[in-house]
Amino acid sequence: MAGALQVLKFRRDLSTKIKTSSTSIMSQQEEAKQIFMTGVTSVLPPSMLGRNLVVKDNCGSSVLQCGGREFSLHKNLYLVGFGKAVLGMAAAVEKIVGKHLLQGVISIPRGMQDTMKHAKKWEMLLPLDSRIRVMEGAEHNLPDKAALAAAREIKTLAEKLSEKDLLIVLISGGGSALLPAPVPPLNLRDKQMITKQLAEKGANIHELNTVRRALSQLKGGGLARAAYPAQVVSLILSDVIGDNLDIIASGPTVFCTQKKQECLQILSKYSLLDSVPKVLEQALLNIPQAPANNGFSHVHNFLIGSNLIALKEAEKKSLEVGYHPLVLSTCLNGDVKKVARFFGLLAQIVCAIITCRPKEKLLEQEILVLANDLSIPDLNISEKLLTLRASGTVESVCILCGGETTVLVQGKGKGGRNQELALRVAQEWHKSSYDLKGCEVLFLSGGTDGQDGPTEAAGGFAYPSMVAHAQENGLDAESFLDHSNSNTFLSRFQDGRYLLNTGLTGTNVMDVQVLLIRKTKND
Template structure:
């Protein structure tokens, strides 16, 4: 009788284990589907179809964008620069068709070939396109090829008349693809100054202030070159906060620098005496333009952002049966504290769903941690109260966006998203966080489809990942020490936890999804 009982008990445990594995598989499917939906919302074809339209009637045509209308009569031109601009240009040309007279875009070296190999033919221009494609900025650094492209874009802008309309396509990476130093400065002069500032610890805001002062096209320079033509910018943001003057250094946004600001920055980093006399003269001669007089012809439109991607992920998670919580688009900083935040957040929400006794202590702990991370507009306490107040909730999808950083320690391969996913699992393992009664999945992925020097966009993890990896003989701590998260995930369970999208042709930073679901009909101790 005892033997029969043991057999029955073992069979029950086996069924429960298989059920847990099946539950995790569906959770992972959901996580990947939610991530893909976020990316799809900011792909160039979808973005441009939402933002741009041509209406034709009785022999006349009008371009509609941002609630404004622009008459078309052989007067539409296009310029673009950035990592996502080739796909944006292809989508734009399909919309405006014969009305486009001429265009020039500056894109990263090898982008056309990469998109072709990735099968993204809808992001490639047709053979009879009126848009000239120029590649440069190898390794995301300004070079002579990018300088030549910037010169062609400037020539196009300067020839336009009041009747003309210039569509400007802008995405992340545009700054390196639009180098145009103020003469007689050379590209090398400008690079030397910005490199010295970067080595000295200058902030991105300080670097951009100097870049704009030394550039013909940044800081509103392109818009001034195109005056008096109408300038319609379509902008894809890859920066936290979506500041238009930061994206590609704001070529169509009024400059906010002046000579005094630049001198102060150079003095702060002891560079006033080391820069060339020519560079100093250029800086001292720059005057801040009067925005109200110079930019009435400019209309900037933000058509893609991390928030737009997360809104689509929010809708998709709701369709899949989750209560979505979109908490922030501004997660940043080193992955180590960020991983602690996500690991603890999962514990707090699981405790809330299951009414666990440790809920109050965990909640205070994460509120204290969140206060040290300075995440803008997080309002975590209020959102957790919403979860408590919502009745009959058994599945929650917490959504975040932003861009973390990794301090590379070894010679391994990985990226910020894969390392973040691995570190979240490590945090769960170290704290012995069983999260009894819940299935939990964490996923982090880059919307551009590339996480570091790997083919993965990111990875997903779960509370027992470390235990399963150790059972398989994998050296988890060694992978973290050697910054080798990609190798870990490739070898663990045949890489099934890697997020593989291929090159997407867009970039609005990263998306994180934390899925917590109450277990049904299973023993939480299994």
């Protein structure tokens, strides 16, 4: 009888423990999502443009204020734009400048307006009486005839402007494919072929866009030259690591030199010099000579949205919900498996610090080697851990990171780099002998555009016993990962509770990771 009572008590205790732990996972999940969404909201078009663009009307004269400068408005304002987030950016600008805008053309991905209508994102759409013409193209992020037509319209508009005019240029990720203007005698097909070959050989976005810049009439400062002598105010949303303005959408308003040599070096690095179209050499000779830098004094480039801006807002939110924030890096990149190990280790190191366990010397060494291996430039991990250790009283930590990992897709599964990273972090905690005792830990990885790879989800969540819980339900994380099938795993596990669903957001500043570690209350 006593034995039976004991078993009953054990079961009751166990079920209370599981309930408590699942309640704490859910509350951390909610906190992580709030922190992530605060970051995303700060780089949505209405907030970004609201912060950066102001019109002051005073006694019949009006000025546009932007980046600490003023531009006078007198029936002289035009707008062009290209990129995945440009529809919402154009809508926000038109709301701010109103009747001052005379004419505009934007080039955006095919289907974007319908997508925004279905998502009921009315603030991302232009009004029916808008002065901005919308042209859709570049299906699957590849330059096509529709994008070529849009690029021509944009060029024509820019070229007709005089020194009295002011041209606002809206730029966001995806802009390269939406603004093709091949240098003759290259044609669109040649351009498509070169871009595709480079991408397939594994060229990174810096290399890809260096070549694109060299082969385009509008990229690499070409659009700013076309608009000369009009004043150009370029408002840029960064989707690249490092926020280099000459790389984002291949820098159509950014001064750039040395095109030919760099382009040849990259093609040679990927052994493509012999397989690219023969007309390429001729095109390289036809590249317009860049004027001296002061030839760009009519251009004002402003970075108005970036991963860092999102992380800074997320940082404020994490403080508000009771965490000590640590912004680690906006340049997180590299193989998703190594990045997963990095977050796995970090959770344990931080957990040891906040529960006052002895220093995890070996793990700290390993994480330094990993960070070095991943060559993340702005990651000063030793110093950050030292500060955390020195603070002594911290019991809840929120680590924030941003960037873009690389996934080697294998098999025919459905997934994205954020869902894959979340599942791999969970797998790390499961398979290795991690000691997270005394801590509640939750990880989130999400794409700020709201779409992770070719899936409906924005990303995923992970917690330490997730893989064990899934196993109890017959789901083996490892075999899903072997087939790049993270989305299917997360959809099946607990009815998709650990998928991050936001819907399309209308912005894109790469991916964001949130790692929450807090000391368990009753420990």
